[in-house]
Amino acid sequence: MRQKFEVKMIYQTGTITATAGQTKIKGTGTRWKDNLSGISEGCPISYFINNVVYMNTVLSVNSDTEINLTYPVPVAASAAKYQIATFVLDSMSDGVRKMLANQQYIQYFLRNMDTWMTQDGIVEIKTPTGETVRLESIIALKKLIDGKFDKKGGTITGRVDADSVITASQLTARTPENSTVQMNPINSGPRIEHRINGGTWYTHTLPNATGTLMQVGDSGIGLKVSPPLLASVEDFTNAGIGFYLASDSATSGLKPLLATGSFHGSATVTRYNAGNSNCHALLIKNYGSDWLQIVRRGGAGSELESCLVWHSKNTTKDANGNLKAASPIIKVFADHIDLNDESEGVKLEKLGTGRYKLKGTLGMNSDASWGGIHGGLVVPNGINNLPLIWADFDVLPDGDIIIETRYRKHTLHPRLEAQRLMTYPEFLDENNIEREDYDYCDIPNGHWIDVRVNMPSDSIYNQKLAEAERLAKIEAELVAKEEAKRTAEEAEMAEQEAEEHKQDGLGDNCALL
Numbered sequence: 001m002r003q004k005f006e007v008k009m010i011y012q013t014g015t016i017t018a019t020a021g022q023t024k025i026k027g028t029g030t031r032w033k034d035n036l037s038g039i040s041e042g043c044p045i046s047y048f049i050n051n052v053v054y055m056n057t058v059l060s061v062n063s064d065t066e067i068n069l070t071y072p073v074p075v076a077a078s079a080a081k082y083q084i085a086t087f088v089l090d091s092m093s094d095g096v097r098k099m100l101a102n103q104q105y106i107q108y109f110l111r112n113m114d115t116w117m118t119q120d121g122i123v124e125i126k127t128p129t130g131e132t133v134r135l136e137s138i139i140a141l142k143k144l145i146d147g148k149f150d151k152k153g154g155t156i157t158g159r160v161d162a163d164s165v166i167t168a169s170q171l172t173a174r175t176p177e178n179s180t181v182q183m184n185p186i187n188s189g190p191r192i193e194h195r196i197n198g199g200t201w202y203t204h205t206l207p208n209a210t211g212t213l214m215q216v217g218d219s220g221i222g223l224k225v226s227p228p229l230l231a232s233v234e235d236f237t238n239a240g241i242g243f244y245l246a247s248d249s250a251t252s253g254l255k256p257l258l259a260t261g262s263f264h265g266s267a268t269v270t271r272y273n274a275g276n277s278n279c280h281a282l283l284i285k286n287y288g289s290d291w292l293q294i295v296r297r298g299g300a301g302s303e304l305e306s307c308l309v310w311h312s313k314n315t316t317k318d319a320n321g322n323l324k325a326a327s328p329i330i331k332v333f334a335d336h337i338d339l340n341d342e343s344e345g346v347k348l349e350k351l352g353t354g355r356y357k358l359k360g361t362l363g364m365n366s367d368a369s370w371g372g373i374h375g376g377l378v379v380p381n382g383i384n385n386l387p388l389i390w391a392d393f394d395v396l397p398d399g400d401i402i403i404e405t406r407y408r409k410h411t412l413h414p415r416l417e418a419q420r421l422m423t424y425p426e427f428l429d430e431n432n433i434e435r436e437d438y439d440y441c442d443i444p445n446g447h448w449i450d451v452r453v454n455m456p457s458d459s460i461y462n463q464k465l466a467e468a469e470r471l472a473k474i475e476a477e478l479v480a481k482e483e484a485k486r487t488a489e490e491a492e493m494a495e496q497e498a499e500e501h502k503q504d505g506l507g508d509n510c511a512l513l
Helices: 092-118 138-145 414-423 459-502
Strands: 015-018 025-026 042-050 052-063 066-069 077-085 120-126 134-135 170-175 181-185 191-195 204-205 242-247 264-271 278-284 292-297 304-308 316-318 323-325 328-331 337-339 347-352 356-357 390-393 401-407 451-452
Touching: 015 042, 066 401, 092 120, 092 138, 134 138, 242 459, 264 459, 401 451
Parallel strands: none
Antiparallel strands: 015 025, 015 077, 025 066, 042 052, 042 077, 052 066, 120 134, 170 181, 181 191, 191 204, 242 264, 264 278, 278 292, 292 304, 316 323, 328 337, 328 451, 347 356, 356 401, 390 401
């Protein structure tokens, strides 16, 4: 702070008011008593009233705003201009007055410096001209400067809020353990780089395209836990391409489309276009033999369709190599049986030549493609695709099945007949003579009879299926609850963030570093 000061020989600050016939005058905006003004007894005074200059002398200075004159004022005055000659230039009194004025100025200066340098906060400084100035003290200025970020660089230890754009060639965030994340907008492609505890740097290049970056779990990708629930197969509008959990109890529209039983498993959604048309869901079941099913919504306005995919778990190659639906199927050989998943637990008892007992079943399956309730058997074929044997069955009261196989004779050319008997020694009796037609004989070696049966409700497979279905249903219910909880938490978090921004005075476009 620097004040310019000079001692004047004429004082004319402010205006005066006078009453005709009185010796006392009043000042407005004057500092007559101040030693720096230099006004004392005997100083000449002139005042300008009604375009006339009147002369007088100072008799006494009563205050900054009141003076007694030697002679009465001849006419009244209001806000009149005036001049007071404070000393005679270069006289002894002139020198003394200058010395005293300078001394008083020095006192003002030292007093103001003391106030400015020792007090805290906003201080008031009084200048020699009578002005009062408010400004921060040295201590207050130091507090304002301390901890401020140097534009040339430095370390920020506290929180920084920015309500406008921050421009930088690179932004880096680092922990005391030197775990670092930095944004690097290089010309070859902006990227995010990170490392843990000062270790290897890993780079993630941002795509040169507009869109939303995916996270682990978006559309079920990369998850090691349950994916999001597929809400509906009736309306795919809000289902993005990806992987989901599906359940007939939680996925709207799924249950009526099922080929068999219930469904709890995963779903892969694909689409040709946006909206609720040309969308597809590949459903993979957690249990049972019908692993795979496809649901499709075609063009706009089309019906929802579904189909069951046939595969090695729900089909079998019969004794003649034909593919047939299989649930449950038993392959009966001459001395053993092969079971599929659904026929697990069935036992074979060999009763004699060409007689077999299947124990643990509940009779024959009534599938029309296998011959209905009176069918269910497929016998093997041989030369010229001719059946090798006759096969018949009988269902016992407890559900067990007796199967009988008998020789099936055909009229063949002698050479073909000889080949047939050489290939299948089962068709010869103990005397090595061809059996009579319909004699009991074992199933030829390398061949089998396919038997499609019914299984009891408490079969091993049905118990496993029921338990798997029960657990899958529980899991689906838990996932549905977790999905609802996650949705509620995300909504609550968004609300809290909005409230925090509001409390911090940040707008939607503000950045918090």
